[in-house]
Amino acid sequence: MSTITRAWSALIRNADVVVNCAGPFYKTAVAVARGSVEAKVNYIDICDDYEATEILFASDIDKAAKDAGINRPDGDGVRSGTNNVLVKWYEISWIV
Secondary structure (H helix, E strand, C coil): HHHHHHHHHHCCCCCCEEEEEEEEEEEEHHHHHHHHHHCCCCCCCCCCCHHHHHHHHHCCHHHHHHCCCHHHHHHHHHHHHHHHHHHHHHHHHHHH
């Protein structure tokens, strides 16, 4: 484990979830996701960069997250239009 990953893991160890909004994701996603997995903290990002998402899925991080029992969805920024539609639908559905 790299020094950066160890430092990140120590910093977030008591968190419930890490929301990675730091781009460019091809530079940050792997380190932040790996540190989150090492700390056994749920991870999500708003990555809209297909290359960074492919890097994450090609790495061992996904298996390590599953083995640790944590959630690690990636690439949620590419679905923002869909997310906005769903949020609006829920808002309308709950108005009485």
